[in-house]
Amino acid sequence: QKEVEQDPGPLSVPEGAIVSLNCTYSNSAFQYFMWYRQYSRKGPELLMYTYSSGNKEDGRFTAQVDKSSKYISLFIRDSQPSDSATYLCAMSGNTGKLIFGQGTTLQVKP
Amino acid sequence: ETGVTQTPRHLVMGMTNKKSLKCEQHLGHNAMYWYKQSAKKPLELMFVYSLEERVENNSVPSRFSPECPNSSHLFLHLHTLQPEDSALYLCASSPRPGPNQPQHFGDGTRLSIL
Numbered sequence: 001q002k003e004v005e006q007d008p009g010p011l012s013v014p015e016g017a018i019v020s021l022n023c024t025y026s027n028s029a030f031q032y033f034m035w036y037r038q039y040s041r042k043g044p045e046l047l048m049y050t051y052s053s054g055n056k057e058d059g060r061f062t063a064q065v066d067k068s069s070k071y072i073s074l075f076i077r078d079s080q081p082s083d084s085a086t087y088l089c090a091m092s093g094n095t096g097k098l099i100f101g102q103g104t105t106l107q108v109k110p
Numbered sequence: 111e112t113g114v115t116q117t118p119r120h121l122v123m124g125m126t127n128k129k130s131l132k133c134e135q136h137l138g139h140n141a142m143y144w145y146k147q148s149a150k151k152p153l154e155l156m157f158v159y160s161l162e163e164r165v166e167n168n169s170v171p172s173r174f175s176p177e178c179p180n181s182s183h184l185f186l187h188l189h190t191l192q193p194e195d196s197a198l199y200l201c202a203s204s205p206r207p208g209p210n211q212p213q214h215f216g217d218g219t220r221l222s223i224l
Contacts, residue, residue, distance in 0.1 A: 008150065032209055043114070043200055043215035044153075051210070088153070096208035097166070100152040 003027050006089055006101030015110050019076040023089035023101045026070065030091040030099075033065050035074045038086045038103065047087075048074065079108045113137040114216035116201050122222045123191065131186040131219045133201030139214075141207040142184040144176060147198040147218070159184060160207045188221075196223045 006023045013019055021035075031052055036044035048063040050056045056063045062075040072091070076083055089101040114135045123129050135142065144156040158166035159178040173195075175187040184201055198218040204211040 002152075004152065034212060036215075041217070043116075043202075043217040046212050046214065049212050090153075092209055094209050096211060097155060098153075098213060102150065102152050 001026055003099050004089065004091065004101045006104055008102050008104060010105040010107055012107045012109060013079055015079060015081060015108055017079050017108070019074075019079050019083070019106060019108075021074040021076075021087050021089075021104050021106070023072050023091075024070055025072075025091060025099075027091075027093065027099075028067075028070065029093035031094070032092045033063070033072050034090040034098070035061075035063055036088040036090060038088060040085075044088055079106075081108050081110050084108050114201055114203055114214055116199075116216035116219050118219060119217065120220045120222075122224065123188070124224050125191060125193075127191075128187070128189040130188065131199055131201075131221075133184040133186075133216060135182055135184075135201075135203040135214075135216075137203055137214060139203035139205050140181050141204045141211065142178060142181070143202040143204075143213060144184065144186055145200040145202065145215075147200055153200065156186075158207055165207060191221075191223045193223050196221055 004025045035048040038044045053067045060077045064073040086103040086105045088103045090098045142159045146154045156170045157176045162178045177185040200218045202213040202215045204213045
């Protein structure tokens with residue numbers, strides 16, 4: 001079983017839709033949770049960073065962590081074509097070693 | 111504009127060649143990382159350096175040899191690579207190694223082994 005599971009998609013939505021991206025994990029020691037966005041031919045860019053359970057909002061983006069279910073989500077409101085990218089979840093415990101999901105490819109159609 | 115710069119952006123080499131990948135970070139960070147990103151697979155951590163000292167080698171074959179001459183520069187020396195080594199190689203940095211240290215990535219070197 002992979003430590004982090006993420007549906008690779010692709011996920012295609014119309015412009016303006018609410019997007020939900022998710023990851024599940026198996027290691028209960030994970031405490032730090034990140035979402036990265038990766039455009040084609042670019043490196044991953046840190047989008048959101050949360051510690052432990054709860055929600056964090058930044059503009060159109062909301063990250064949620066449910067440690068009891070070992071489930072994290074990224075919501076994108078009013079999605080735009082410029083949001084089309086691959087979204088990577090990543091998490092770590094006290095060692096600091098980041099474990100990544102496979103990435104979900106998102107396409108937002110005008 | 112990323113604070114982590116990688117060169118070259120693309121590299122094609124034969125299995126018997128020797129080449130090096132370069133990474134430079136302008137963020138004042140003390141930890142640097144090499145990752146491998148293959149199609150349809152999660153990022154794989156290869157090496158971690160803290161203040162020029164290697165603190166982690168994630169069971170990487172010896173045909174990959176890292177070098178960190180100072181806290182701003184990181185190299186990955188390549189020799190006698192295999193076709194399965196074709197991938198995107200990403201460099202990252204963070205203020206320090208360890209938890210609660212988000213990593214910042216460069217745009218990678220796309221490596222193709224003939």
